[in-house]
Amino acid sequence: MSEQSKKDQFDLAFKNKQSPYEAAKSLTKLLCGEVFERLSSTIKDHPRVLEIGCGDGAVIKDIPNKLFKNCDYLGIDLSTNAIGLAIKNNPSFNFQNVDILNFESSRQFDIIIDSHCLHFLTEALERKRYFSKVSDLLKDEGLYVVETMLLPKKAGDVELMSFDFQSNCFVKDGRKVIFLDEARHFEEIFSEYDLEIQYFYCPLGAKFICESHRSESLISDPDVLRAIVKKKSGT
Ligand SMILES: C[S@@+](CC[C@H](N)C(=O)[O-])C[C@H]1O[C@@H](n2cnc3c(N)ncnc32)[C@H](O)[C@@H]1O
Numbered sequence: 001m002s003e004q005s006k007k008d009q010f011d012l013a014f015k016n017k018q019s020p021y022e023a024a025k026s027l028t029k030l031l032c033g034e035v036f037e038r039l040s041s042t043i044k045d046h047p048r049v050l051e052i053g054c055g056d057g058a059v060i061k062d063i064p065n066k067l068f069k070n071c072d073y074l075g076i077d078l079s080t081n082a083i084g085l086a087i088k089n090n091p092s093f094n095f096q097n098v099d100i101l102n103f104e105s106s107r108q109f110d111i112i113i114d115s116h117c118l119h120f121l122t123e124a125l126e127r128k129r130y131f132s133k134v135s136d137l138l139k140d141e142g143l144y145v146v147e148t149m150l151l152p153k154k155a156g157d158v159e160l161m162s163f164d165f166q167s168n169c170f171v172k173d174g175r176k177v178i179f180l181d182e183a184r185h186f187e188e189i190f191s192e193y194d195l196e197i198q199y200f201y202c203p204l205g206a207k208f209i210c211e212s213h214r215s216e217s218l219i220s221d222p223d224v225l226r227a228i229v230k231k232k233s234g235t
Contacts, residue, residue, distance in 0.1 A: 053117025057086030
């Protein structure tokens with residue numbers, strides 16, 4: 001999908017509803033639980049936090065202040081409307097309307113969060129650029145925390161989107177909209193970018209319902225991956 005049509009799609013979603021996406025409670029739980037409890041010695045006070053695809057700011061709104069004590073937070077999103085809502089919902093945090101693939105920063109981050117953005121990068125080159133950015137933007141020993149969609153065992157069409165087995169993408173109106181990868185590929189990608197796995201969780205039966213009009217999951221809905229990886233020092 002071209003960058004402009006992807007932006008239009010998300011702008012429309014955020015224009016029509018006050019908050020089109022349920023706050024990713026599972027990722028908030030992961031951040032408050034695993035990240036905070038298991039890795040609290042690694043997380044400094046006042047960490048620099050980047051959230052990729054922050055949408056309307058639902059994740060940072062839900063994270064108790066004590067988790068990232070006085071964090072220096074920046075949320076970025078492709079959609080202008082999403083960023084407008086994020087600023088309104090979270091006036092004390094910083095937001096920027098930019099595509100992660102074009103994002104530049106002279107300073108690195110202690111923590112990078114991605115809640116449901118990565119799977120919208122439907123082209124292999126985009127994902128390569130994304131991981132190279134994540135790796136460059138993370139400080140040594142910095143954490144990347146992601147919740148994303150995985151290819152289910154019985155991949156196939158869902159109600160309104162067809163599944164293209166060649167590209168592993170859901171296709172809507174002739175456009176690739178969501179990419180689904182296998183868990184083992186994430187392990188390979190993390191290792192390729194010197195990101196050491198701290199936590200890798202893809203529980204059997206945990207499904208994304210990838211169409212907002214449904215409340216019940218289908219067997220062909222994507223599985224869930226939650227991962228925390230640490231950038232190796234000196235890389
Ligand atoms: C499903 S929403 C998730 C929003 C939020 N992270 C949450 O969990 O509530 C995906 C978000 O990713 C954003 N997005 C998609 N591709 C992006 C890109 N290349 N760069 C930055 N943001 C992107 C969309 O605009 C949208 O706000």
